[in-house]
Amino acid sequence: AQTVTQSQPEMSVQEAETVTLSCTYDTSESDYYLFWYKQPPSRQMILVIRQEAYKQQNATENRFSVNFQKAAKSFSLKISDSQLGDAAMYFCAYRSAAWGGANSKLTFGKGITLSVRP
Amino acid sequence: IAGITQAPTSQILAAGRRMTLRCTQDMRHNAMYWYRQDLGLGLRLIHYSNTAGTTGKGEVPDGYSVSRANTDDFPLTLASAVPSQTSVYFCASRDSSRNSPLHFGNGTRLTVT
Numbered sequence: 001a002q003t004v005t006q007s008q009p010e011m012s013v014q015e016a017e018t019v020t021l022s023c024t025y026d027t028s029e030s031d032y033y034l035f036w037y038k039q040p041p042s043r044q045m046i047l048v049i050r051q052e053a054y055k056q057q058n059a060t061e062n063r064f065s066v067n068f069q070k071a072a073k074s075f076s077l078k079i080s081d082s083q084l085g086d087a088a089m090y091f092c093a094y095r096s097a098a099w100g101g102a103n104s105k106l107t108f109g110k111g112i113t114l115s116v117r118p
Numbered sequence: 119i120a121g122i123t124q125a126p127t128s129q130i131l132a133a134g135r136r137m138t139l140r141c142t143q144d145m146r147h148n149a150m151y152w153y154r155q156d157l158g159l160g161l162r163l164i165h166y167s168n169t170a171g172t173t174g175k176g177e178v179p180d181g182y183s184v185s186r187a188n189t190d191d192f193p194l195t196l197a198s199a200v201p202s203q204t205s206v207y208f209c210a211s212r213d214s215s216r217n218s219p220l221h222f223g224n225g226t227r228l229t230v231t
Contacts, residue, residue: 035219045208045222052217091160099214104149104168105176106220110160
């Protein structure tokens with residue numbers, strides 16, 4: 001079974017600075033997807049970024065980028081130029097690329113609460 | 119606006135009562151899921167359905183049941199609620215394309231007293 005580990009329950013960053021959120025995962029599969037979701041106080045789950053395991057290039061979405069290390073099974077999220085609106089809980093998630101049975105589901109880490117200091 | 123609708127938004131329920139959380143999507147997605155979110159535990163899968171007419175158990179299925187009579191609806195039923203089922207419940211869906219992300223409803227906060 002796949003597992004996702006987010007070992008830091010909380011982090012804090014100064015506005016306009018850069019912060020990196022860590023995530024590791026365990027799988028025996030070679031074809032899969034990794035995701036970061038943001039959950040602000042509104043409770044809404046918002047997709048931040050996704051990475052396909054077969055792609056060497058790290059995904060980037062505006063101020064958000066990932067450092068994907070497949071051999072190390074590491075998938076960290078970097079937030080540049082942090083803004084007050086980035087304060088939220090962030091979840092790392094894994095999904096198999098296979099379809100069928102429970103393969104289609106996402107497996108989530110426990111989440112990390114990010115606070116942004118003005 | 120296309121998306122997932124969950125109802126109710128919140129509910130306080132007496133232990134032992136039966137409750138159905140509703141979930142409807144209008145994106146014609148094949149797969150639907152129910153997760154519960156608890157502080158310090160992240161989101162855990164309760165039940166899933168890869169297509170209408172089929173369902174499967176997730177990590178924490180005990181005390182919950184689901185049905186998938188059609189593509190759009192995926193209700194979650196608590197037959198006899200217990201306080202440990204106090205949680206925030208999320209319904210989610212995705213289509214079967216390879217890189218499809220999960221789309222979430224806004225959640226139902228359930229308190230069992």
